[in-house]
Amino acid sequence: MADDALDAARADPKGLIRESFRIDGITLGECRTIFLDWALSLPDGVAPAEAMRAVLDLYAPDGAGGRRDHPMVTVLSEGLAAAARAPVRRGGRAGRFAQ
Structure with missing residues (x-):
């Protein structure tokens, strides 16, 4: 149980x-406003x-009694989807000029 408390403390330090x-x-x-504050407060x-995965699993x-349709689940799922997309680096000439 102590491991769960530590995980929750690191994944959601302010309990937001x-x-x-x-x-x-x-x-x-x-929920989006809370999410931004939460993201800025991560250790x-x-x-x-x-x-994001940890708080989805925790909360x-x-x-879990219909919580999957909660707006915070939507926000966290959108965040995970955005994090999964690999950033595209556009350096050199391609970064300075539109193609």
Whole structure:
């Protein structure tokens, strides 16, 4: 159990994601605002994608009483999808001029 507490402490240091799941009627926009604050509060050395997976597993596991349709799940899923896309570096001439 102590390992779970440590994981939660590193993945959600301020408890922002946990609290977002407790707010009745929270909107997608409010979840995005909370997500930004959460992302900025991650400790050094914690990969955002790993933290997103951890908080999804902690606070919205599959079949957890309908939590998968919560707006924060949408925001976290969008974040994971964006993190999965490899960044494209455009250096040299291609980076300075449109093709």
